[in-house]
Amino acid sequence: MITVDKAGHWFRPEHWLFRDLSFALAPGKITAVLGPNGTGKTTLLRALCGTLALREGSVSADAAIGYVPQALNAGHAYSALDMVLLGRARYLGRFGVPRQADAERAFECLSEVGLAHIATQRYDRLSGGQRQLVLLARALATDCRVLVLDEPASALDLANQGVVLRLVRQLADRRELAVLFTTHHPDHALGVADEALLMLRDARHIHGPIENALTEANLSELYGVPVRRVDAIATDEVATAFVPLYGLRRAASRAEAS
Amino acid sequence: MTQAALPRQNATDNARPSDSLFMPALYTGLGVALLATLLWSIASGRFAVPFAKVIAILAAHVVERAPSWTPTEAIVVNVVRLPRVLTAAIAGASLSLCGAVLQGLFRNPLVGPQTIGISSGAALGGVTVILLAGFGTLVPIGAFAGAAAALLAVLALQRSDSVSPVLTLVLAGVVVSAFCGALVGVVTYIADPESKLPDIVYWLLGSFASATWPKLLLIAGWTVFASAVMLGMRWRINVLSLGDEDAKTLGVNPSRDRLLLLTAACVAISAQVAVSGTISWVGLVVPNLARLLVGADHRRLLPVSALIGAIFLVVADTLARNLTAAEIPVGIVTAVVGTPIFAVLLRQATRSSAA
Numbered sequence: 001m002i003t004v005d006k007a008g009h010w011f012r013p014e015h016w017l018f019r020d021l022s023f024a025l026a027p028g029k030i031t032a033v034l035g036p037n038g039t040g041k042t043t044l045l046r047a048l049c050g051t052l053a054l055r056e057g058s059v060s061a062d063a064a065i066g067y068v069p070q071a072l073n074a075g076h077a078y079s080a081l082d083m084v085l086l087g088r089a090r091y092l093g094r095f096g097v098p099r100q101a102d103a104e105r106a107f108e109c110l111s112e113v114g115l116a117h118i119a120t121q122r123y124d125r126l127s128g129g130q131r132q133l134v135l136l137a138r139a140l141a142t143d144c145r146v147l148v149l150d151e152p153a154s155a156l157d158l159a160n161q162g163v164v165l166r167l168v169r170q171l172a173d174r175r176e177l178a179v180l181f182t183t184h185h186p187d188h189a190l191g192v193a194d195e196a197l198l199m200l201r202d203a204r205h206i207h208g209p210i211e212n213a214l215t216e217a218n219l220s221e222l223y224g225v226p227v228r229r230v231d232a233i234a235t236d237e238v239a240t241a242f243v244p245l246y247g248l249r250r251a252a253s254r255a256e257a258s
Numbered sequence: 259m260t261q262a263a264l265p266r267q268n269a270t271d272n273a274r275p276s277d278s279l280f281m282p283a284l285y286t287g288l289g290v291a292l293l294a295t296l297l298w299s300i301a302s303g304r305f306a307v308p309f310a311k312v313i314a315i316l317a318a319h320v321v322e323r324a325p326s327w328t329p330t331e332a333i334v335v336n337v338v339r340l341p342r343v344l345t346a347a348i349a350g351a352s353l354s355l356c357g358a359v360l361q362g363l364f365r366n367p368l369v370g371p372q373t374i375g376i377s378s379g380a381a382l383g384g385v386t387v388i389l390l391a392g393f394g395t396l397v398p399i400g401a402f403a404g405a406a407a408a409l410l411a412v413l414a415l416q417r418s419d420s421v422s423p424v425l426t427l428v429l430a431g432v433v434v435s436a437f438c439g440a441l442v443g444v445v446t447y448i449a450d451p452e453s454k455l456p457d458i459v460y461w462l463l464g465s466f467a468s469a470t471w472p473k474l475l476l477i478a479g480w481t482v483f484a485s486a487v488m489l490g491m492r493w494r495i496n497v498l499s500l501g502d503e504d505a506k507t508l509g510v511n512p513s514r515d516r517l518l519l520l521t522a523a524c525v526a527i528s529a530q531v532a533v534s535g536t537i538s539w540v541g542l543v544v545p546n547l548a549r550l551l552v553g554a555d556h557r558r559l560l561p562v563s564a565l566i567g568a569i570f571l572v573v574a575d576t577l578a579r580n581l582t583a584a585e586i587p588v589g590i591v592t593a594v595v596g597t598p599i600f601a602v603l604l605r606q607a608t609r610s611s612a613a
Contacts, residue, residue, distance in 0.1 A: 051506045067507035070436035078496065087495045090509025094518075095490040097557065122553075142508065 001025050001063045001146055001178045002048065008056030008203075009043055016203035017084055019056065023197060025178035026224060029167065032189030032210070033182045036223055041182040044199070048148055048180065051139030063178070064090075066144030070151055071131035079122050080126065080134050081119040084110050109140040113167060129160035136167065140175075147171065148180035152190055161185075165192050171226050186227070186242040199220050209238030214242070267439055276353045281558065284551065288565040295569050299343045299576040300335055307331050308594060312546060316340075343467040345477060346575040347568040349530045350467070354567025356523040357541030358548065358559050359488050362495040364428055365488070367549070367603065370542030371527045374431035374520075377538075378438035379408020380531035383414070385445045385458055393457045398476060398532030405528035406432050464537040464589025466575050473533045480529035487522040488560065491515065495556040537571070537589045539596025544570055545602050 001024075008019035016182060017040030033041050047059055049067045067085070076083065084106040085098050092098060098141060099108075112118055118126065139147060152168065153161040169192045172179045175235035183189055189196050189210065196205040196213035200222055206213055213242040219227040219242055223246060226245040231238055301312045311327045315335045318325070325332070334348070353371060360369050371377045383404020387396045415430035440461070449455045494527050498519075505512045544567040545559065552558040571588070575593065578588040 009499060050506045069507070076499065077549075079553070079555075082496070082555055086308060086497055088510060089494075089505075092493070094494055094515060097493045138508075138581075215476065 001027060002059065002061045002065070002180075004057070005058050006047070006057035007044070007047065007059065008050075009040060009047065018199055018205060019203040021057070021205055022153060023195075026181055027176040027178050029143070029195065030172050030179040030181070031191040031197060032193035033197045033199065034182065034184070034186060034189060034219075034222065036201065037197040039101060039201060041199060042150060045148055045150055045180075045182065061146065064138030064142060065146045065148055066142045068132075068135050068139045068147065068149040068152060070155065071135055076157055077122055077124050078095075079120050080115060080123050080130075081110060083123045083134050084137045084141050087138040089232040092140060105143075106137075107143050112171075113137045114163075118177035120218050124172045129156045129163065132156065132160075132164060133167070136164070140171070144177070147180075148179045149179070151182050151184065152204050154184060156220055160258070161188065168192055186214055186219055187240055190240050190242075216242075261411070272452060274475065283551075284562065285565075288562065288569070289362070292565060292569050292572075293501065295572045295576075296343050296347060298341045299346075299572050302580060303324075303334075304456055304575060304580075305330075305333055305334050311335075316567075337471075341471045341474045341570055342466050343576070345469040345474045345533060346466050346571045348477050348481050348566040350525045350544075350569070350571025350574075351535055351564040352477075352485065352530050352567075353537065353541035353571070354544035354548070354563040355485055355488055355527050357567075358545035358556065358563040359519055359523055360541075361545050362499045362556050362559075363519060365499055365501065366428065367546055368542070369428065370399075371523065372435060372536075372538060372542075373428060375408040375434035375438065376405045376414050376524050376527045377466055377531060377536050378435040378442070379411075380405035380528040381462060381536045381553045381563060382438040382442050382445075382530075383407070384461065384531060384535070385442050388458050388461065389449050390446050392454070393461070397461075399530035402525070402528040404438070408438060408525045409413070413517075413520075435588075445545070457512045457536075461535040461591075462588035464535040465532050465578075465587045466594070467579070467585055469533070475569055477533045481526050484522040484526035487520060488526075489564075490521060492560045495519070499556070535589065537592055537598065539592045540567055543596045543599045543603070547599075550569070564613065596612045 003024045003080075005022050006015055007021040017038075021044070024032070035041055043052060045067070046052050048061075049065055050059070050061075060210045065120055078086075081103070085102060087109070088102045088106065092102070107116065107119060110119055113136050115130060115133055115137065118130060123131065126134065132155070136149070136152070139149075147167065147168075151172050153164045155165060165188055168179060168181065171177050177232065181193075193210050195208065196210050198213060198218060200206065206218055206222075216227055216229050223244065228245060230241045230243055232241065259457040297309065297312055302305050303311050307315075307327075311331055312335055314350075315327055315332055317323070357370050360371065360374060361367050363379045364374075376583055379403070380401040383400040383402065384397050386404070386451065387400030411434045412427065412430040415433060445461075446458055449458055472612055486503075494510070497505050497508060498512050498515055500508070502512045517548075527541075545563045548566050552562050573590070574591045575588045578591045579585045583590075
């Protein structure tokens, strides 16, 4: 659906953010992109969406891409439904006005993210989690086959992180969407993604199946801090956390025992 | 995706029950109010014409009937007041529509036609023509040339920076406005205080006193043309108001759309300035009032702003010619009414952005 071939980019000449980056997005598969700040995650997303021209390599897409930005600022006083309706823009010309069918499509998408009940509420008065879901619904309203999300869960509380991640997984499965999202949470990546792309400093990267890529060694190298993997096993679920060892608290009890 | 997965299947279940009644009622109400304001404005003045006679005189254009009015009354209504109130209505609608469009494009409720330099460019063009050739038919052409030059200067300044095109456009507008204002100052300083200066000063303050049928046709023609473009793009402005990056990811190239809308606004504003001078605050305040009524969606905001703007400026003009024995320029009335409203809006805007 989307093929990235030997992509490379810099903002300061010859200071490559990434280089020789090749991967593909397939229907129903989720790819998580991880990396420290400033390694070019957002730049890569912009290149995928066609709003940035790469210095090197190419992105070829044979399907419409829906982009979900971070719901950072409150912004617009449009209703949630009107906000989702904006996703229909590419099907309406310069002088076009959405019709009933567009409104129904938008409402379907809003329902699909579970927010039908807030359709008439103002977008700028919604909670951060709801705004993120409205933007997700807006991307769905573009009838995209590929979904690209910029840190979809980073500004949300723990429960809402789960809501968004579960929804992303469901959409990939149910609609056969190819999904790519950036995150600073390796556990989010492991929870929902099939593949991981680790963008290291010095323009290097690691790409592979999620379990192979998200090792303690790789993550420790990626973030420059020792990372330990911890599995929590509940009755019907295994949840994994990746814990950075910052050296903030001394292991007091062990020290006393010795 | 299956229908069964949807919490609710029918969009009409949830789609604002009051809407089906509210908008038609609002449009009807504003239409009636505009009509009533126009008739009241025609009837009132130093030479008062009874309301019934005003209606009879106007009806005579459509239906042949024996005159129940004096020839003087007919002249006052048909030749003096009718072109004047219609010009004021069109100017008010045009300024407010442009203001709503500009506020949407720049995502800033404190933007008006003055802010991006079009008004001051048009004023400079008009004033230059008055200085060189006197007040006459060349003024509209000068105003349009000035407005277009100001818009081009703003766009050229904006192009030098690509980090935040929206913000640099507003700043470029401030720069160009200041420059045009300085040049207008030069022109008024060197203008002949006996012959040219009174014309220039009065025109700059804004007035409909010199409205005639030919002037009305001039402003009406350009305004209809420009308004058709702006109203046609009423939903597109919603997309553009998201910002360039967001609009691009939704498959819209904002640059051309924005240029088209700015050109339309430039045409409408220069037509208004040529006919009645610079009338400030209307284009800034009225869209904010309309937004309180119907919200931010430009599909409603643009037509409602235009209707309220027409009513607002007709009322302001009627007050301008009736409050004192000598007529006050309408630009002074709009400034006196507009600035306090703007002050309130400014307080609200800063409060909500701080929260």
